[in-house]
Amino acid sequence: MHLKTLSTLIAAALISACSNSNTVNVIAGEGTITPLKTEGDFEGRYHNLYPGDKEYPTTCTDNCYEPSELLICDDSNSQCQYQAEQIVPATNTGFIVRWLGHAGFYIQSPNGEQLLFDPVKDQFDSPVDLAFKLAGGSYRKPGFWPTKSELEGLNAVMYSHIHYDHFNKADIEEIGNAPRYLVPLGFADNFPTGGFNISEMAWYASTQINDLTIHSVPAHHFSSRIMVPFIYDDHNKDLWNGWLLEQNGKTLFFAGDTGYSKHFQDIKQKYGEIDVCLMPIASYYHEEDGKWYRYVHTTPEDALNAAEELSCKVMIPWGYGNSSWQMGDHSSHSALLRLLNMQKQMNSQVPVYIMNEGEQISL
Template identity: 70%
Template sequence: MAALALFKTDLIMKHITLIIFISCFLSACSTPNQVQKIADKNSVIAVNNQTGRYHNLYQGKKIYPTTCEQNCYPPHPNLICETPSSNCQYQGKQIKPPLNTGYTVRWLGHASFVVSTRNGQNVLFDPVSEQFDSPVDLGFKLAGGFYRKPGAWPNKQTLENINAVMYSHIHYDHFNKADIKKLGNQPRYLAPLGMADNFPTGGFNITEMAWYAKTSIEDLTIHAVPAHHFSNRVLIPYIYEDDNKDSWNGWLLEQNGSTLFFAGDTGYSKHFKDIQQKYGDIDLCLMPIASYYHKTNAKGYRYVHTTPEDALNAATELNCKVMIPWGYGNSSWQMGDHSSHSALSRLLHMYKQMNAPIPLYILNEGETIKL
């Protein structure tokens, strides 16, 4: 009898093990994520109470202070290209502004940056190492897009020392689930409101933050700030729509009185003046200058993406002590652009035309500057 009972117990345990294995296979044995939300009395949540959808602070028709009308993309002697405005390297002599912020900035390509602080914290903005998440990457290529060249992805040692990963919004060129799995659950993940349910499961520590909310990593204060954009992440457009279900953020780092602003994808709006009024003049501004042009929908693209001249005006309103542009480059997807470096050509042209007062510092992918 004892032998029979032992046999039955063993059989039951084998069945339980098999059930657990099947369950783990179906769910990838994932540990639930830890999600918290920061939205206090000083925060702003721009959401339609009837639809539950997020919206921009300043909606409606836009008036742009400056618009390049003609000859917007002349060749520049410091931009060395294989073909006009494509496959380029910026080789101009640059003078670093006399700052002592303690921030070291490395541009990985498109919107991805690694920023290190004076006191040893390391943060990662919008990391996307190669393509879009599957299967959208294949669909994009079949629809007439192309695969980008991989960006200047950090080495293993750098990735192991990342303290925080910050996302501006859920669009595929800014948020990649495959890269989250590579980064693992050691860093803290900071995201706009509503975005946590887009993460893969795996025990990730995710904090959703409303506009003007703040948190800290040791003595590094991180502020979530407004952007003028939108969100969606659909596999089958028009069948399942999730437009503006999640919010979108810019980010502001603050340490020892020094500030660094990452605008995220954004159009030109009064929110730049609001940020300056709330936090004062900004030391380093990482500003988008691309994805504003599309031959069939130029106004729509510009509404949610700054042109180079919009970015210069925004940086002036923020009173940035140096502006570092992004969005162009050999590892961009060229979405809504003439070519890989057309936006940078236009920036260099308009910088001179506008006599812009904000110092520029131009990076090629993989380059680093300490300011």
């Protein structure tokens, strides 16, 4: 091969490699929180704002899962659909919300920006999906997925944390590198290489997409990607977030995976009353380690109390459903049954709008 031709090929390869590298910027600094441990176990790793034993305002003890005629299921008490006449709360925010299943949401902002929260199309990343199935886990019915034109029109994709049921590398490759990716601190090194534009954000950091403001807010959870017990190489190496969208004086809050803690009150104090709250209500139950599951996941009554503390004008629950993995739940819709019962027992005044996967609502 001619030397000039060889040098041209090498230069082209280098240019191609550079063009496929990801662009990562960190948004932190004054007015934000980077919650790193400074001593003790896991020094230099992230931690929750309010660790330690929890006291919960409300805990269901009786009649938690009474059947509801509003929930129509098949003979195996799964593949359920919620069927009720619901009044759309008069929030007049301009946000359009579609539930994709589990924690995934497609959002259109009042001025037309298109966004995704925690999209997971199918199963866990391979080979973990197979390992999960072999270990006896529930193999998920695929969730709903945005259309090709919607994916091409995305402005941003936001992830709350790196757990497999919230973040899938195969999905990122399908979504592509046109939108911005907004993630917690330390998250970017989990991305595949492909020219992705990634912003890592500290708690209370903000960024703009046109005139849409996106705030990273605290959650009470943890992070890990390695699913082998007692191996902690990546334990809390990456942060976890909730997200708050703000446009035209209206707000939409996505809590991410979180347990109940004082961080909800902090968010209300900083941003005021929240118009739309997307709140998790599942994965809190486990026969052997229920205390830990609830520590990092809200029960339905925890979610109702948190929504009240946030002064949510409407709460949309998620985490249950036909496209869930049923991790830490009695059944696919047990969390929704508990929500319906606790809403009555608590005489909760929080407006709740219940969706089936794939449904869309204009708020």
